[in-house]
Amino acid sequence: MKVLVIEDDAETAAYIVNGLREHGHVVDHAVNGREGLFMAGANSYDVAIIDRMLPKLDGLSLVKRLREEGVGTPMLFLTNLGGIDDRVEGLDAGGDDYLVKPFAFSELLARVNALARRPTLTVVETVLRCADLEMDLLKRSVSRGNREIELQPREFKLLECLMRYAGRVVTRTMLLEMVWEFHFDPRTNIVETHMSRLRAKVDRGFGCELIHTIRGSGYSLRAQS
Structure with a gap:
């Protein structure tokens, strides 16, 4: 599985990236929303894990932009904002799942695997x-x-x-x-x-x-x- 992690916190990013790689996945990492926008649009991923509070382009705006551009990659929000309204806002923006920090890696992995099993209609532009x-x-x-x-x-x-x-x-x-x-x-x-x-x-x-x-x-x- 090829996963894109868009997370600006170095410790959290290393925890996720290393854990996914230990399970045999190929992982790319973007440190801000602007970089993540380009990487998600330029490459084909099975799942994207996106922090909601990102520098340069916040996670909500990032996902909205990708959906407007026709990117169908399953997207999981990872955030400190755990209220009902926050979850609804994230899903309405185009997210497919929502996991609140702090989280157990086993749950993150299970959610990523579940998203990857969903059929997508992504058209890869060549x-x-x-x-x-x-x-x-x-x-x-x-x-x-x-x-x-x-x-x-x-x-x-x-x-x-x-x-x-x-x-x-x-x-x-x-x-x-x-x-x-x-x-x-x-x-x-x-x-x-x-x-x-x-x-x-x-x-x-x-x-x-x-x-x-x-x-x-x-x-x-x-x-x-």
């Missing part, structure tokens, strides 16, 4: 498109119009992030986390340098620029400025 730009995630290929675009692995990941958030602003911090797995600012122009190279390959020679700088915010991939 081709991303924006205007005449196309990315095939299985073939690891990119083309614009009839022209193939050769990208380095980091450039491919950078473009994938932009395409998954097409039409929306992707901040520098988001890119550092999702592309380089930096959870701090390295105080370098690494994002700007790679973005410049990516622009040269994706936009140069075409009539319409797709990658736009949003001054003071980040970058956005869209057909119109």
